[in-house]
Amino acid sequence: MFDVLLLNADYSPVRVLDWQRAVCMLLDDKVMRVADYNGRHIRSASLTLPWPAVITLRRYSKHRGRLRFNRTNLLARDAYTCQYCGYAPRNAKGQPIRTNLTMDHVVPRALSSGGQVTLPWNGKKVPVSSWENLTTACRSCNQRKAARLPEQARMTLRALPRRPSNYEGVRLMFTRRDVPEEWKDFLPVAA
Numbered sequence: 001m002f003d004v005l006l007l008n009a010d011y012s013p014v015r016v017l018d019w020q021r022a023v024c025m026l027l028d029d030k031v032m033r034v035a036d037y038n039g040r041h042i043r044s045a046s047l048t049l050p051w052p053a054v055i056t057l058r059r060y061s062k063h064r065g066r067l068r069f070n071r072t073n074l075l076a077r078d079a080y081t082c083q084y085c086g087y088a089p090r091n092a093k094g095q096p097i098r099t100n101l102t103m104d105h106v107v108p109r110a111l112s113s114g115g116q117v118t119l120p121w122n123g124k125k126v127p128v129s130s131w132e133n134l135t136t137a138c139r140s141c142n143q144r145k146a147a148r149l150p151e152q153a154r155m156t157l158r159a160l161p162r163r164p165s166n167y168e169g170v171r172l173m174f175t176r177r178d179v180p181e182e183w184k185d186f187l188p189v190a191a
């Protein structure tokens, strides 16, 4: 409830914080208030302040704003769609059914050495489990492909897996939540 949008010093969105964390950063003077929730206040024994809606870092941080690498974000990158057959399981409300989707190592673990695999399409070495070697697959495609390269299994990827850009990362972060009015001016895409 009444989360706070953190922006980098260039006003690019970084992530969403709970208000407690945001207040700590304000009190430490690491951030500035950009927009408040109209008419709302945070009150404690020692202070009352307007409830921040959007805050910005005083100093630019290049490490912030990277989309975390995990299953949720990976599924979102692939629009909850099997990247081999295009199956996109949805419930009656049109929401994705995540349990019907799996993570497929495009270059199988069996072909890794020292925890890394070489991507056949660009020769790059990447960790077995990384943005660039994991893709979304339905159960049947995952089983069919098994521990083979897509080519060996005669399967074609709809898109090569890759790390989302910061811009895409931000877009993905906000497709899964309600966006308060106060944030909209600061997000790249109308949510």
Ligand SMILES: [Zn+2]
Pocket (backbone or CB within 6 Å): 082, 083, 084, 085, 086, 087, 137, 138, 139, 140, 141, 142
């Ligand atoms: Zn499939």
